[in-house]
Amino acid sequence: MSRWYMDISIVNNNSKLLRSIDDEVKCITLISENEYLIICTNGKIFCVDDKSSTEIGIEESAIGTILFNGKYYIASPTKLYLLENKQLKEQLSFSNQCSVIAASNDKIFVGLDGKIVKVYNEEFKEEKEFDIPEIVDIKCNGNTAVIITKKGTEIISAISYESLSPIYFSGGRMKVYGIPNSCCITPDGDYVLVGTENGKITSLVKDDTQFTFYAHCNRETNTTYKVSSINYYKENVIISTGMDGDINAWNLKDKDIISSVQTKEEIICGSIMNGTFAYATKGKDKYNIFTLEIEQLLNEVKKVPNHEKKTNRSRRKNDAIEEDKPKNMKEKKEKMVNRRLKKKTREVPEVEENFSNEIDSSSDNDEEDIRKKPSKHRSSPVKAKSGLFVFIISFEPQELINFKKAIYKHELFGITTKIEKANVIVNKHGQRTAEVLDAILRNIPIVEEKWVLESHKKMAVEPFEPYLMKDKFPALSHTTFDKSLLQNKTVGIYGGLKIRDYIIKKWIEQIGGKFATRAKYSDILLVGKSMFASDATRRTEGFAVKEEWLYDCISEMKFINPKSYLVDGVLKKEKENELTLEKPVAEQVKASSSHKSRSSHHTHLGEKKEKQNSAIIETKEEKGVSSIVAMEEENKK
Known part of the structure; x- marks a missing residue:
């Protein structure tokens, strides 16, 4: 049980034993009603139902299983197999060693060598490749892929392959207290959950700040247990398992624990399908596979009022004490408690309005x-x-x-x-x-x-x-901000700024500017402090300035002369001379940028003409040389 949370409803363990095997279990999947697919690390695969069990296998070790376009596939380090009629058929081969695999609606994400993610389409053709070091796990919903590494989390659109990290990290940089080892994303994409080796689950919330569950931690003994699986059920409810042998139900909206089921063995993995939770435990000699009905777990909790949520042990203890007490003792205790509460409410100190710095x-x-x-x-x-x-x-x-x-x-x-x-x-x-x-x-x-x-x-x-x-x-x-403050001007970023890039981009567009994807084509280039040592003046055709220029423009809601914000560099003096006070600075910035583009265009045309002229001269010289050689040969004859 997660001893970090005091008021937990402990539900009776009504799990049913499905099967016990000698081989180490990698994962479990429900492939049809009452039929389970048990994948073992040594390559053995069991199709198990209530009545029979069929064993199939591959020559290599097994990595995992995915459901893709209504069919089940099993991955090994070098191949992907289609499972059909309890037989395996090779579908795809990998050039590198596969370590993790996941699937969205129409894409398969494969982690190779722990540092490459390749994306395959419905025709099993490679469509995209990402370089992501130290990959730990990959999970997908319909159109989003979550890739966790030892150093952080990448969230990618499975449709456009754009990074969605700014949406989920809007509350600041992700803080995961421990080494990530498991993850989950809700079907609507509102929550990304990352489990760690030390028993915590960090929840990244779309367009909101993150929060953390101390899912499998014991405050009393100061011990933590690895989070072995995280699974989404429905209505903002997730189920987590840990090496402490607990199955915990959490409410993402309320940010609190619902209930807990205690088992006697370490839980290796788990998965949810059609309201049934299947999980594998590690016994002394064998691995045991159990099933648990989730609705039964949640319904038992609903019967218990919130103010009566106690552990079974504490409830039995309190009942025993109450039975031994006479009725008059109960009445005395109630009166005493009421008297103390009234006294406490009368003694609430008044709050001073001066908000002084004195220690209270x-x-x-x-x-x-x-x-x-x-x-x-x-x-x-x-x-x-x-x-x-x-x-x-x-x-x-x-x-x-x-x-x-x-x-x-x-x-x-x-x-x-x-x-x-x-x-x-x-x-x-x-x-x-x-x-x-x-x-x-x-x-x-x-x-x-x-x-x-x-x-x-x-x-x-x-x-x-x-x-x-x-x-x-x-x-x-000003009653409203100027939406044309940076009209017809392009602003770019060079280096890391104090504020995240996607926020800067939003601000630039809000005040009428355009965000430059490349520093070279920026009218104004915001330079981060980390790049002051680099000569940013040669990186752009416009003006390389400190980032404070944009912040001052917003604070004063006017276009400020960037002359005093120019960063050091070879072209700094040249840019200072361009910024004169003969006409408005904003017009100069616009004129200088258009002049740059025109001059570069003319320069390009001039270079092109020079190349053509030189080519003509070379051909004429070649013709002249060839005619001279021919005359010399005739004279010899």
Whole structure:
């Protein structure tokens, strides 16, 4: 059982033993009603049902099985076999050693040599190849492939082969606490789940921040167990198994555990088909294959009210104690508990409105309790009477605690951690962050802390205008942002910027610019700090500038002269001379870029004419030489 979570419903293990075999099991698949395909690592394959068992095999070891276009295929390190009428037929051969295999609706993804992923179409012809080092596992849904490696995760569209990582990593860089070893993607693609060697499951959420389940961890003994499989069931429910012998059901939407089934042996693998969960365990001498009905597991949990979710052991213990107590003792205990609760509610300390930096011992204790309690991923219990939700930026830790307490107390505003759901940004120290720039382009007001304090005093929402941070962000003086700020200009990226590339691209397009796929053709090239040592001025026909240029343009909502932002390089002085103050800078940038394209075009034509002229001269010289040689030969005769 995952000892990390205290309130877990333990469900009786009603698993049925399907078969016991001597060979090590690699994976299990349900191929028809009551018929299972058991793949062993040594190449043995068993087709098992309630009445009979058929053994077939391949000469090599087995890698895994896939369902592709309604048919089942089995992969070995060098070949792919079609399973039909309990017989194997060779379908495809691999040039390299196959280590993992998965299939989408119309594509097969094969991991070769642990560093190459090849994609095959419905005709089993190679269509695409990716270089991805240290491949661990591959999983697919209808149109998306998830490739996990020892160093991270790649998410690729199975249709266009474009990377979908920016969509899933929008909450920041992926944090997986441990070495990844298993994965799963939901059919709708909203969740990508990555299991690790140390018992954790990280969930990447589409267009949202990630969260982690401590799936197979024991807080009491400080031990962790490998996640052996992750399977999606339905309605945001997943089933995980671990080497601790537990089968856990999780709710992705509630971010919490539903129930747990305890077995007595390590679980090697598992799969779900038609509401049945089949899994293999490692016994002392043999490998055992069991089946478990998932609905039976979930229905038993629904019968237990939430406030009565306890382990069987603690429930039996409490029942025994209650039976021994006389009725008057029960009444005394209830009165005592009620008295304590009333006293506790009367002694709730008042929250100061000045949000001072002084250390509050009670808040420290609260924080300590929060750290001790297991994470249940509960949302903030804030009622927003005004209907407005605030996004908080640049508060010190203790200031943030006191500020949130005040909001919880008055319940005038709510708190959100998603910029797209915020109605107002509260920026205490006026820091310029990615969220602030995004808020400017979303027309979200950015106000001082005082706006909240004054609203709390009057218990009514104060107007934003007097509290807008226009001195820090002049763009707030505009009612809307300028959608033609970078009109007819192309902006590119060279090197790693402080903000992710897909966000920069979105901002550039929001203010009328075009994103350059190649640095060479950029009117303005944003250069990351890591590339300052490289001469970026020779990488583009336009102006190579520091990335702060774009951030300042958005903060002030105007096109700023890039002259003071130019990075060092051979062509820096030449670019400085181009940027004169005789006419608007924006027109100069446009003119210089068009002049570059025209001059390069004329240069290309000139070079072409020179080549043609030289070719004509060479042919004439060759003709002259040949005629002279002929005359000399006649004279000899």
